[in-house]
Amino acid sequence: MNNSRALLLDIVVLTKDNIEELKFTLDSLPSVIDNINLNVYIIDGSLKEINCELLEGYKHENINLIYINSYKIGVKGIYPSMNLALQYIQGDWMIFMNSGDRFSNSNIFNSLYSYLDNQSLDLIFGKALIVSREESFSFLMPSS
Numbered sequence: 665m666n667n668s669r670a671l672l673l674d675i676v677v678l679t680k681d682n683i684e685e686l687k688f689t690l691d692s693l694p695s696v697i698d699n700i701n702l703n704v705y706i707i708d709g710s711l712k713e714i715n716c717e718l719l720e721g722y723k724h725e726n727i728n729l730i731y732i733n734s735y736k737i738g739v740k741g742i743y744p745s746m747n748l749a750l751q752y753i754q755g756d757w758m759i760f761m762n763s764g765d766r767f768s769n770s771n772i773f774n775s776l777y778s779y780l781d782n783q784s785l786d787l788i789f790g791k792a793l794i795v796s797r798e799e800s801f802s803f804l805m806p807s808s
Contacts, residue, residue: 671700671780672755678762680709685764690722692766697773701726707745708733
C-alpha cells in the first residue's frame with residue numbers, strides 16, 4: 665500500500681429473495697484494494713432473513729459487511745430501502761447496486777482512486793455495460 669490516504673467507500677446492495685444474484689454481486693468485489701476500505705450494506709427486503717453465515721466468506725481485511733433486513737423494521741419498497749441506507753452511510757463516496765449487478769473488473773477501485781481522492785468532485789459516473797443471455801451493449805449517459 666502506498667502513502668495515499670485511505671478512502672472509505674460505501675456500497676449499498678439492494679436485494680429481495682435473491683440470494684444467488686446477491687452472491688453474484690458480492691463475488692465481483694475485489695479482495696485486495698489499495699487505499700480504499702469498503703462498507704458493504706446489504707439492504708434486504710425479504711420476509712425471511714439471509715443466513716449471515718453465507719456472507720462471512722465475503723469479508724476481507726478492508727471489506728466490512730453490514731446486513732440490514734428492511735422488511736423486519738417496517739421499510740418496504742426499493743426507494744424507501746435506499747433512503748434507509750442513507751441513514752447508515754459514512755464513507756467518502758457511495759454507490760447503489762442491485763443484487764445481480766457487478767463491477768466490471770477486480771481492479772476498478774484502484775483504477776478510480778485518483779478520481780475518488782479528488783475532493784473537488786461531487787459526482788463520478790461512467791459507462792454501464794448491460795449483459796443479457798442474448799446480447800451485450802454499453803452506454804454512457806449524455807453530458808448535457
